[in-house]
Amino acid sequence: MEKQRENFGSKFGVIAAAAGSAVGLGNIYRFPCEAGENGGGAFLIVYLLIIVFLGIPLMLSEFIIGRRSHRNTVGAFKTLAPKTVWPIVGFVGVISSFLILAFYSTIAGWTLECIYKSLINFYHGKSISEIEQGMTTFNNSFRPFIWQTLFIILTAFIVLRGIEKGIEKYAKVLMPMLFVILIILCVKSLTLPNATEGLKFFFKPDFSKITPEVCISALGQAFFSLSVGMGVQITYGSYINKKDNLLTSSTSVVMTDTLVAILAGITIFPAAFAMGISPKAGAGLAFNTLPLIFNQMAGGYIFCLIFFILLAIAALTSTISLLEASVAYFVEEHAIKRKKATIWCAIGALIVGLFATLSLKDNSNLVIGNMSFFNILDNLTANILMPVGGLLITIFIGWRLKKTAFIDELTNQGTTKIALKNIIFFITKYIAPLAIVTIIVGRLVFNIK
Ligand code: TRP
Numbered sequence: 169m170e171k172q173r174e175n176f177g178s179k180f181g182v183i184a185a186a187a188g189s190a191v192g193l194g195n196i197y198r199f200p201c202e203a204g205e206n207g208g209g210a211f212l213i214v215y216l217l218i219i220v221f222l223g224i225p226l227m228l229s230e231f232i233i234g235r236r237s238h239r240n241t242v243g244a245f246k247t248l249a250p251k252t253v254w255p256i257v258g259f260v261g262v263i264s265s266f267l268i269l270a271f272y273s274t275i276a277g278w279t280l281e282c283i284y285k286s287l288i289n290f291y292h293g294k295s296i297s298e299i300e301q302g303m304t305t306f307n308n309s310f311r312p313f314i315w316q317t318l319f320i321i322l323t324a325f326i327v328l329r330g331i332e333k334g335i336e337k338y339a340k341v342l343m344p345m346l347f348v349i350l351i352i353l354c355v356k357s358l359t360l361p362n363a364t365e366g367l368k369f370f371f372k373p374d375f376s377k378i379t380p381e382v383c384i385s386a387l388g389q390a391f392f393s394l395s396v397g398m399g400v401q402i403t404y405g406s407y408i409n410k411k412d413n414l415l416t417s418s419t420s421v422v423m424t425d426t427l428v429a430i431l432a433g434i435t436i437f438p439a440a441f442a443m444g445i446s447p448k449a450g451a452g453l454a455f456n457t458l459p460l461i462f463n464q465m466a467g468g469y470i471f472c473l474i475f476f477i478l479l480a481i482a483a484l485t486s487t488i489s490l491l492e493a494s495v496a497y498f499v500e501e502h503a504i505k506r507k508k509a510t511i512w513c514a515i516g517a518l519i520v521g522l523f524a525t526l527s528l529k530d531n532s533n534l535v536i537g538n539m540s541f542f543n544i545l546d547n548l549t550a551n552i553l554m555p556v557g558g559l560l561i562t563i564f565i566g567w568r569l570k571k572t573a574f575i576d577e578l579t580n581q582g583t584t585k586i587a588l589k590n591i592i593f594f595i596t597k598y599i600a601p602l603a604i605v606t607i608i609v610g611r612l613v614f615n616i617k
Contacts, residue, residue: 182412183420186227186395186404188339190425192486193275194393196350196479197454199429200436202389204447207377208369208437212430214378214386219394219426222387222603225596226396226558227418229565232577234405235414236569240496241399244406249568257560258497261398264553265493266513268392270520271545273323274528276487277315278455279480281306286473291459296443299456304530312525317518323487324514327495328507339485346478349471350431353458356465357439366438369447384611387604388550394425395486397558400493413584414577415592435461451528491517520545551611559604566597 203211237244242258249255285291291299306312357363391397408417436454439461440447447453462472491513498509527534527541534541565574574593579586586592 182404182408182417183424184340184343185407186401186417186421187424188343188485189395189400189404189489190393190421191343191346191428192482193272193279193479194389194486195425195429196432196482197275197451199389199393200432200453201450202385203370203433204437204440204449204453206382206385207374208447209371209373210375210377211382211386212370212433213373214383215390216426218386218390218603219422221595222558222600223390223394223396223422223426224419225592225600226391226561227394227401227422228414228578228592229561229596230396230399230401231405231408231414231418232565232574233399233561233569234402235408235410236573236577237402238406240406240500241402241493242497242501244399244402245564249564254564254568257557257564258399258402260553260557261400262494262497264398264549264557265400265490266517267520267545267553268549269320269323269487269490269494269517271524271542272483272487272490273316273319273517273521274312274525274542275451276319276480276483277312277317277525279476279483280315280319281311282455282459282476283473283480286459286469286476289469291463291472292469293463294459296445296456296460299459300452303452303456308529312528313522316521316525319484319487320514320518320521323484323491324510326484326488327491327514328510339481342478342481343485346475346482347428347431349475349478350428350435352471353461353475354431354435357435357442357461360439360442360461360464362442363438366436366441367434369441370433370437380607380610380614383607384551384555387555387607388547391554391558392550393429394422395489397554397556397561398493399557399561400489403493403496411580413580413586415586552608555604555608559601559608562596562600562604566593566601571597 203215233244233248237247239247240258241261242255245252245254245258285302290302294302358367395401405414408414432454436457437447439457440449440453443457443460445453445457449456458475459472462468462475465471491510494513494517495506495509498504498513499506523534524542524545526532532540536544539547571593574596575589576582578589578592
């Protein structure tokens with residue numbers, strides 16, 4: 169007998185849950201990193217185009233697959249395309265989520281270090297070079313391992329207890345708080361001397377800087393940030409109420425996520441230019457710049473502390489969804505007990521993750537070519553596995569599921585009027601796969617590093 173499946177109680181519930189998975193370190197840490205390293209404005213414009221023409225169709229496609237099949241990522245393909253190789257797409261998604269968890273937990277651990285540093289008032293009165301020095305010392309010590317282990321244990325504990333619902337309830341309150349603090353920070357940052365230089369860097373596109381490398385980075389970042397391209401949103405889609413409008417739901421999630429990323433950019437770049445931090449500073453961009461802004465604010469101590477606590481929670485809601493993806497696969501497809509699956513997946517991610525952390529130390533020899541093991545995992549998932557996953561999902565929707573099913577879900581069996589439905593299908597069937605292939609091939613052909 170099929171178990172009665174739960175549905176989200178309200179439309180806000182769906183958007184909040186899917187946005188909870190999407191909003192995380194990807195927006196506040198990874199987005200500014202990528203934008204900074206890839207020419208600022210040039211990156212932003214490509215990123216926004218990708219969000220509109222690929223991000224929304226892909227999120228919508230995943231919601232459609234999920235709601236139509238009512239199953240998890242692998243199961244959805246088994247239901248909609250029985251006895252085919254399509255479930256492999258779901259399987260690749262499970263592997264990606266495992267690998268993402270491994271390196272994501274390194275950075276998630278940093279948020280705990282920042283909470284600790286805020287608590288002991290480490291940042292107070294420190295100059296940028298002192299804060300940078302503190303970060304280097306931290307990275308070369310054993311502390312990153314402790315924090316990372318702690319973070320994974322916390323994630324596993326929550327996944328094991330199945331209290332995600334509780335966490336989600338808190339996240340619905342805490343994430344808007346993160347948003348508010350981000351806006352306050354943004355305003356402060358814009359009043360710093362030289363702020364306009366940062367804004368120019370972030371918003372003024374230099375078209376000559378749009379290279380295949382910039383396009384693939386923007387594509388990878390968009391998919392990473394939206395949590396699309398690996399079927400995570402299929403699972404959320406499977407819980408969406410039959411009456412909800414999938415187009416408005418997916419668009420709202422995408423817009424929320426993008427807004428947070430842009431706010432992070434408007435906060436970080438002006439401050440970085442004001443304090444003389446290079447936009448190419450990578451990891452330090454978010455983690456070293458933000459405490460400096462807090463330093464200049466009234467009530468900075470408490471704002472800084474609250475901000476890093478909220479960032480840690482945003483990261484936690486993301487790591488929960490990442491671990492849950494592997495656990496659900498083993499539990500539902502291989503009948504392994506939830507406890508056993510959680511423990512082993514967490515231990516596995518921790519082992520791979522410790523190597524990722526180790527590779528970020530100075531003079532680490534976990535480097536291949538000029539890429540650390542951390543960056544290899546990051547590039548492999550965001551720039552290869554997720555785009556390929558996204559490509560296959562759009563092909564599945566456009567060429568396997570067929571137009572009638574797509575339109576049927578999009579319009580709720582014809583009861584909802586969607587003006588652009590044919591155009592949306594056309595984009596999903598032709599434009600999206602073609603664009604993804606062009607970006608992947610373009611990068612391979614023109615820009616092998
Ligand atoms: N999107 C999250 C972020 O921006 C990271 C994340 C959580 C993720 N779950 C995911 C990425 C699933 C890809 C797939 O921080």
